[in-house]
Amino acid sequence: TGSSRPQRLLKAVQRNAAKGDPQSVISAIDYFCRHSEWAMNVGDEKGSILDSVVSEVSPTTALELGTYCGYSTVRIARLLPPGASLITLEFNPDYAAVARQVIAHSGLQDKIHLVEGPSGDSIPKLKERFGITSLDFVFLDHWKDRYVPDTKLLEECGLLRKGSVLLADNVICPGAPEYLDYVRNNPRYESRYFQSHLEYTNVEDGLEKSVFLG
Numbered sequence: 231t232g233s234s235r236p237q238r239l240l241k242a243v244q245r246n247a248a249k250g251d252p253q254s255v256i257s258a259i260d261y262f263c264r265h266s267e268w269a270m271n272v273g274d275e276k277g278s279i280l281d282s283v284v285s286e287v288s289p290t291t292a293l294e295l296g297t298y299c300g301y302s303t304v305r306i307a308r309l310l311p312p313g314a315s316l317i318t319l320e321f322n323p324d325y326a327a328v329a330r331q332v333i334a335h336s337g338l339q340d341k342i343h344l345v346e347g348p349s350g351d352s353i354p355k356l357k358e359r360f361g362i363t364s365l366d367f368v369f370l371d372h373w374k375d376r377y378v379p380d381t382k383l384l385e386e387c388g389l390l391r392k393g394s395v396l397l398a399d400n401v402i403c404p405g406a407p408e409y410l411d412y413v414r415n416n417p418r419y420e421s422r423y424f425q426s427h428l429e430y431t432n433v434e435d436g437l438e439k440s441v442f443l444g
């Protein structure tokens with residue numbers, strides 16, 4: 231059988247990006263997705279908004295839900311302060327296998343912990359497994375119907391503290407209407423919408439930034 235799209239994306243990284251250079255890994259993936267095959271990475275336009283929020287928060291402990299090929303994993307990890315770390319959860323073992331190699335190519339593997347399995351199973355184990363007390367930043371980019379249950383789970387597990395920042399991808403396309411409803415009508419969150427476009431297209435999409443008020 232033939233290769234998968236994530237495997238072809240990985241080949242493009244290994245061919246076109248310099249080892250140990252996160253920016254060249256990001257650029258190689260964006261080039262591949264614009265000129266060869268579209269893939270569901272957050273992309274360069276929404277990626278710039280992600281960068282600005284990560285830089286503003288400068289998280290010591292960050293969580294990503296939905297690794298896919300590791301594009302946003304590398305985008306986030308390259309901006310972390312020294313000693314900080316990013317935990318990323320991926321359900322699909324084939325995606326996880328590709329992501330590990332993309333992350334290795336970037337040279338950022340020491341800042342990243344990739345955990346395979348359903349987010350609903352992994353979230354309750356984060357405290358004991360990684361010795362964390364709370365999360366400074368969460369990037370939601372997995373199944374859109376898991377955004378609300380997993381946000382509630384993060385609250386219930388005591389992983390959010392006053393000031394924790396949640397940033398959700400795809401709130402318009404494919405859409406996460408229940409999530410927008412939840413964070414916008416909940417007094418425990420201060421939410422703001424960043425309008426943008428679906429990766430590598432001119433279809434409307436955007437990111438929702440929500441600060442947990444405790």
Ligand SMILES: Nc1ncnc2c1ncn2CCCCCNC(=O)c1cc(-c2ccc(F)cc2)cc(O)c1O
Nearest residue numbers: 270296319320321348349350371372373376400403404
């Ligand atoms: N319980 C769990 N925990 C963790 N990961 C888990 C999980 N359960 C599943 N997964 C694994 C994630 C599945 C992929 C999620 N992302 C997406 O589905 C996604 C799709 C589009 C898209 C837009 C327009 C189109 F026409 C087609 C596709 C764009 C994006 O930016 C996306 O992030």
Ligand SMILES: [Mg+2]
Nearest residue numbers: 272371399400
């Ligand atoms: Mg996405």
